[in-house]
Amino acid sequence: MSHHLSPAAIFSPSLARLQATTSKDWAYIDAWLSSKLTLSSNSNTIPKIPPFERTPDTLRALLALAAFNEAADEEQGLLASAASNELSLALAQSQSQFRSQTQLAPENDILANLEAHLTPEGSRALETLASLSQPESLNVAAPDTELLGRRMINLQITANDVAQASERVAILEAHLNKELERLQVLVGELQSDAYQGPPGMGKESVDYQRKTKVLAANLPELQERIASLTANARREDKISVQDVKGKEERFKKMLGVVKxxxxxxxxxxxxxxxxxxxxxxxxxxRVELQDLTRERDAMFEGLVERESPKKTRS
Incomplete structure (x- = not known):
């Protein structure tokens, strides 16, 4: 990811702030990875994250991993400090027991003999342990065996939790490395000359281009139709008295049809x-009507025959 602002970010303060924050995060991740890889590698060349892997998802995962790693380092430091305090207390107890068992020998002679036979590193370590074994450094009046045992158990539990968390982080790191390798292989295949797309990709591209050209050709006509419909709608919004009278007449005609x-x-x-x-x-x-019609016709014929004059034979 580039540390320079893009042209769009120059005119967008929010985008510029986002890019600046992202650049700072990547700089922190690069420094953190460099420090870790320098400690674990003997070579002078340190691998860096490739540009195509510098995505927001990768950045979030690496930031979470760095935060977890720093927390684990702090816990390890606390555990080391607690172990040093425990060792100093044990040394103080052993010294007191040694003094009680060697009451016949003067204390100054014993200390002188110990200091005479210590190496410079041993002398510095003894002075450090002696300073840590003082009650003032532990903020307690006198060492409590039960309290120290409880603290040791708590430290052991914390160390176990940290070890499990470290294993989970190692598993996550292994998965990330596998995914990175897979993505690198995929990018290499895509960038190679031997890569071929799906069989129907060319035809689909041609179809999409043809549809795009057709839509682009019909776009002015559609815009004109939209403008005309908008103008007609605006004209229809203006209602006059003649329009009201015409609608009233049509309503009366429809009322007559309804009646x-x-x-x-x-x-x-x-x-x-x-x-x-x-x-x-x-x-x-209908059958009853037909019967009545026939009965009426028969009665009419009988009436005609009765009223008509009879012809006499000559």
């Missing part, structure tokens, strides 16, 4: 709601 339809519906009053039953009832009424 005619209501009259037609009333003519079917008395029929059942079921369509089949209504058809049967209508058919029976």
């Amino acid at each position: 005619d339809l209501e009259k037609q519906v009333k003519s079917y009053h008395g029929l059942p709601q079921d369509t089949d039953l209504a058809r049967l009832q209508l058919e029976s009424v």
Whole structure:
């Protein structure tokens, strides 16, 4: 990731701040990795994170790993300090026991003999342990064996937790390294000349280009239609008195049509709601009407024959 601001960040303060923060985070990660790899490697060349791996997800994972590593280092330092205090207390107890057992020998002679036979490193270590074994340095009046035992147990529990956390971090680091290797292999395959895309990629690209050209050609027409519809909508929003009168006349005509339809519906009053039953009832009424029509015609013919004068034979 580049440490220089992009052209878009020059005109965007928020983007510039984001890029500056990201650059600081990457600088911190580079320094942290350099310190760790320098301690674990004898070579002068230290591998760096490749540019294509400098993604936000990788940055978040590395920041979390660095924070966890620093916390583990602090806990290890506390454990070492506690172990040193414990050792100094044990040395003080052993010295007191040694003094009680060698009461016949003068104390100054014993200390002189010990100091005479110590190496310079041993003398410095003895002075350090002696300074740590003083009650004032432990903020207690006198060492308590039960309290020290409890603290040792707590320190052992903490050390176990730290060891388990360190194992989990090691597993996470192994997974990250495997993923990094896989991504490097994938990038190498993509950048190689032998890489070939899916069989239908070329055809799909041509189809997408053709559809894009068609849409681009139809875009002016669609824009004109949208503008015309917007203008018509604006004109329709302005209602005049003539428009209200015209709508009122159309409403009156529709009201007359509704009344005619209501009259037609009333003519079917008395029929059942079921369509089949209504058809049967209508058919029976129609048959009855036909019978009455035939009876009327027969009565009319009889009336005509009765009233017509009879012809006499000559």
